[in-house]
């Protein structure tokens with residue numbers, strides 16, 4: 224059994240990006256710049272955005288953090304997005320989700336110029352992905368593809384069972400694993416909350432990608448010997464022995480499932496650390512005008 228080390232992979236990718244930034248600087252080019260819009264003071268969101276800004280500094284990107292109180296109007300937000308769309312300095316930007324209820328999230332996401340949509344949430348990028356055109360891939364699926372690729376995991380002709388159909392993980396993952404490329408060329412089954420007898424499908428899987436948010440949903444009896452298991456779940460469960468009072472648990476019962484696997488991601492330290500690296504990668508691609516060239 225091999226652990227898929229997301230932390231190590233993420234650091235390697237960030238080092239590659241830093242080297243590219245150093246080269247851009249040496250050639251007198253424009254340094255990539257990421258902006259983030261953060262609304263409100265939700266602890267999780269504040270931490271995520273701060274980590275994204277810190278990661279920018281580490282690889283040598285420019286960064287801008289735009290903060291609003293919870294009561295910001297939709298119009299103010301849309302005006303800021305327009306300003307970032309037109310900015311010569313900002314190559315890519317994200318709007319940290321979730322947004323307060325009085326704001327129409329879809330409208331906000333669709334206001335972002337697809338060429339600067341480094342989260343890959345704009346329908347134009349989703350559509351391009353489905354059509355097999357170059358697009359900004361959402362960070363989590365992009366990170367999973369990197370893990371598969373960097374560990375040389377075979378996907379051609381394999382049965383890949385994706386569990387969860389969210390717009391940001393499960394659905395794009397099912398499309399990417401089926402497309403005619405590597406990683407890809409898999410036979411894909413997409414399971415979700417209406418699936419009858421989930422274990423029937425997972426037992427046949429060569430590759431399981433679980434993005435459900437139910438700790439320990441995937442148990443050892445549901446997994447075939449030698450399977451590749453990728454766990455996207457990160458649910459906070461109470462843990463009195465931790466200073467924070469909680470720990471992260473994946474969708475997979477790691478202790479019992481791991482011995483059966485050829486490869487498995489730990490939680491934490493698996494898919495999670497890759498998301499920031501892939502956001503930086505998308506920003507670099509935006510700065511290079513690679514996606515919409």
Ligand code: ADP
Pocket residue numbers: 386387388389390391392393414415416417418421434435436437455456
């Ligand atoms: P994420 O952002 O990690 O993708 P979401 O909470 O947006 O997570 O989505 C959870 C997904 O998990 C949904 O698509 C839902 O259909 C799926 N799901 C929820 N419960 C089950 C279950 N018991 N079995 C299989 N899939 C489930």
